[in-house]
Amino acid sequence: xxxxxxxxxxxxxxxxxxxxxxxxxxxxxxxxxxxxxxxxxxxxxxxxxxxxxxxxxxxxxxxxxxxxxxxxxxxxxxxxxxxxxxxxxxxxxxxxxxxxxxxxxxxxxxxxxxxxxxxxxxxxxxxxxxxxxxxxxxxxxxxxxxxxxxxxxxxxxxxxxxxxxxxxxxxxxxxxxxxxxxxxxxxxxxxxxxxxxxxxxxxxxxxxxxxxxxxxxxxxxxxxxxxxxxxxxxxxxxxxxxxxxxxxxxxxxxxxxxxxxxxxxxxxxxxxxxxxxxxxxxxxxxxxxxxxxxxxxxxxxxxxxxxxxxxxxxxxxxxxxxxxxxxxxxxxxxxxxxxxxxxxxxxxxxxxxxxxxxxxxxxxxxxxxxxxxxxxxxxxxxxxxxxxxxxxxxxxxxxxxxxxxxxxxxxxxxxxxxxxxxxxxxxxxxxxxxxxxxxxxxxxxxxxxxxxxxxxxxxxxxxxxxxxxxxxxxxxxxxxxxxxxxxxxxxxxxxxxxxxxxxxxxxxxxxxxxxxxxxxxxxxxxxxxxxxxxxxxxxxxxxxxxxxxxxxxxxxxxxxxxxxxxxxxxxxxxxxxxxxxxxxxxxxxxxxxxxxxxxxxxxx
DNA sequence: ATTTCGACGCTAGG
DNA sequence: CCTAGCGTCGA
Numbered sequence: 319x320x321x322x323x324x325x326x327x328x329x330x331x332x333x334x335x336x337x338x339x340x341x342x343x344x345x346x347x348x349x350x351x352x353x354x355x356x357x358x359x360x361x362x363x364x365x366x367x368x369x370x371x372x373x374x375x376x377x378x379x380x381x382x383x384x385x386x387x388x389x390x391x392x393x394x395x396x397x398x399x400x401x402x403x404x405x406x407x408x409x410x411x412x413x414x415x416x417x418x419x420x421x422x423x424x425x426x427x428x429x430x431x432x433x434x435x436x437x438x439x440x441x442x443x444x445x446x447x448x449x450x451x452x453x454x455x456x457x458x459x460x461x462x463x464x465x466x467x468x469x470x471x472x473x474x475x476x477x478x479x480x481x482x483x484x485x486x487x488x489x490x491x492x493x494x495x496x497x498x499x500x501x502x503x504x505x506x507x508x509x510x511x512x513x514x515x516x517x518x519x520x521x522x523x524x525x526x527x528x529x530x531x532x533x534x535x536x537x538x539x540x541x542x543x544x545x546x547x548x549x550x551x552x553x554x555x556x557x558x559x560x561x562x563x564x565x566x567x568x569x570x571x572x573x574x575x576x577x578x579x580x581x582x583x584x585x586x587x588x589x590x591x592x593x594x595x596x597x598x599x600x601x602x603x604x605x606x607x608x609x610x611x612x613x614x615x616x617x618x619x620x621x622x623x624x625x626x627x628x629x630x631x632x633x634x635x636x637x638x639x640x641x642x643x644x645x646x647x648x649x650x651x652x653x654x655x656x657x658x659x660x661x662x663x664x665x666x667x668x669x670x671x672x673x674x675x676x677x678x679x680x681x682x683x684x685x686x687x688x689x690x691x692x693x694x695x696x697x698x699x700x701x702x703x704x705x706x707x708x709x710x711x712x713x714x715x716x717x718x719x720x721x722x723x724x725x726x727x728x729x730x731x732x733x734x735x736x737x738x739x740x741x742x743x744x745x746x747x748x749x750x751x752x753x754x755x756x757x758x759x760x761x762x763x764x765x766x767x768x769x770x771x772x773x774x775x776x777x778x779x780x781x782x783x784x785x786x787x788x789x790x791x792x793x794x795x796x797x798x799x800x801x802x803x804x805x806x807x808x809x810x811x812x813x814x815x816x817x818x819x820x821x822x823x824x825x826x827x828x829x830x831x832x833x834x835x836x837x838x839x840x841x842x843x844x845x846x847x848x849x850x851x852x853x854x855x856x857x858x859x860x861x862x863x864x865x866x867x868x869x870x871x872x873x874x875x876x877x878x879x880x881x882x883x884x885x886x887x888x889x890x891x892x893x894x895x896x897x898x899x900x901x902x903x904x905x906x907x908x909x910x911x912x913x914x915x916x917x918x919x920x921x922x
Numbered sequence: 923a924t925t926t927c928g929a930c931g932c933t934a935g936g
Numbered sequence: 937c938c939t940a941g942c943g944t945c946g947a
Contacts, residue, residue: 599944600931625930632932657933660942684938688936695940698935724934745936799936803937875937882937886936 321401321424322417329420335399336427341373343436343520343527344443349406354439355484355519365446366406370428371520372399400517405450422454429455429463436527438484440467441681444555457556461905468523470547471530473682474539476861480682484523491526542856546891547681549898554679554689556901561674563729569667572722575708576659582709583652590644597652600631607631607645616642621812634812654704662700662724669694686883687858687890700724741896743770744889745802748855752884755834771795778831797828801835802885804878839881846880854887856895 324332345354348363374397403421407414425447428435437443444460472481472490481487534540584597593610595602607613608629614620617638620629629635633653636646669675675694683690691697703723710716730736741747750758761773768783775794776783793814800810811821829836843865846852851861860883864876904910 596944598942601944623931630931653932657942661934661940665941680939683940686938688939690939692940695935698933698940700934799937805937809937878937886937889936 337431339372339433341434342428343371343524345369353516368403369516370401422451426455429459432464434464434466436466438469440465441551441555445558448559460552465551468527468530471534475533477685488522491529538857542858546894553901558676561676564670564675565727565729569663573663576655579655579706583648587648603631604629613639613642666694686886745885746798748885748888753834753838755832757832804881842881842884843877852880852883854891856891858887
């Protein structure tokens with residue numbers, strides 16, 4: 319039914335029905351006629367309304383203990399209601415106002431009665447509610463609601479293949495279903511064929527969700543789904559609703575300074591190269607370095623690029639070429655400055671809306687369980703400050719060195735301050751825990767008085783920590799991450815800037831000292847071979863089809879992915895647990911406010 | 923002639 | 937290992 323035509327009594331009745339409903343299945347409809355369930359998710363079109371399928375009876379939904387698999391496809395209850403909530407209010411009618419209020423009441427009730435709300439891309443739905451009904455529905459109401467998202471369920475079952483759209487999800491989960499059920503015809507209230515169609519889609523969505531819920535239970539993923547991923551939907555919706563202020567003047571000013579410095583560096587590069595070339599082009603740089611200057615003949619072998627198999631011009635290579643010619647150093651600085659300008663300054667400016675930014679968070683974007691962010695990618699904002707030489711041409715010729723820290727462009731609201739809290743060396747701790755390596759565990763026994771990698775280097779090489787040099791520390795750190803990431807000796811050599819032989823000697827000595835770490839990686843790979851998948855601390859899974867492949871390259875890649883997933887995925891588990899717990903206490907607390915932005919690994 | 927798109931390289935974050 | 941994002945270059 320379309321609630322615009324309801325009388326007072328009917329409205330009251332509908333609210334009563336909502337209160338007694340067992341499940342809601344929702345989809346937003348956009349201005350251009352498409353809905354959340356169409357394959358092309360149009361972001362340009364604004365929301366016109368919300369279609370809700372109100373289920374008055376359900377087959378037992380979500381209870382970890384109750385794993386009854388008996389879901390039947392026939393039941394489409396005659397009492398189910400399909401309602402359309404118009405959310406756009408164009409004119410300043412008096413009627414429009416009362417309508418908006420009523421729709422707000424219905425939505426409030428839907429969230430408040432703690433009945434599952436099933437939605438494909440539930441985060442977007444919640445964000446829209448907060449944006450349109452912000453006065454009626456606060457973020458605390460959103461926090462209390464129960465939402466289910468089949469896309470997240472599908473991702474948990476196999477995080478490697480992201481479901482691009484609702485249609486793909488349905489295709490996937492109905493071709494395996496043996497009973498293709500007949501579509502119900504009881505949505506007769508609506509004359510409009512479009513909404514009728516959405517109604518059928520919602521019915522399918524509901525069935526897909528039930529099917530997925532069953533799969534999750536069978537695969538032992540139900541707990542992760544309910545305790546981590548579902549609460550996170552609401553957290554991300556609230557995070558996206560909260561905007562962060564950015565210092566626009568400062569950004570524009572630094573953009574100009576960086577632009578000037580880039581021009582200088584470009585000139586210098588052309589000078590020492592003896593010709594004009596596009597400094598940002600790696601292929602043109604390769605030509606200058608190796609075909610014109612022939613620098614590769616003067617040093618050890620240059621690593622090749624992955625696909626084209628030509629000489630790389632990466633940072634590692636340029637570092638080695640530094641003493642042979644002035645060009646590499648100039649390019650290195652150019653790239654650093656260019657990265658800052660293009661990504662953190664100009665890029666941030668294009669993300670801004672009225673002086674503010676707010677990232678879009680993707681919960682199903684990674685294979686490891688981590689979150690990803692875009693517009694801007696707030697997780698990738700440079701940490702360390704960079705020094706820039708700024709030449710003053712105006713008065714005299716004084717040179718000024720200014721430092722740019724990209725994170726300082728974000729400013730906290732008046733009376734508030736950003737709080738950053740991140741786990742300390744979480745991956746290394748997880749590696750220690752999972753391997754139960756006594757030496758590695760010892761590292762974390764004592765309070766963290768000295769730097770962990772310094773201590774590790776001293777322990778590994780058997781030298782007192784006072785004698786550990788910066789280079790040793792760096793080496794130990796890279797070594798650890800290579801193990802975590804499952805890198806082989808070639809990768810490590812490139813990372814360390816040593817020969818492959820040296821790198822493999824390092825690996826040997828490391829594995830000799832930390833024997834249980836080696837056992838852990840072997841065990842992980844072995845278990846993956848047997849089961850076809852690996853599991854994180856909280857039971858998150860990643861199937862790896864190539865683990866038993868004939869092809870060496872594919873197989874060893876799958877082995878590295880297996881080890882990496884267990885460590886990285888477990889770290890993701892812990893971080894998500896922290897996010898959920900912090901959010902919960904913020905919701906409960908009367909004194910804490912909603913002003914939080916939680917990054918994957920830290921909170922500003 | 924000009925725009926668009928995919929493949930590729932590089933580098934920031936973890 | 938796994939992200940986002942910026943930049944070439946050729947079709």
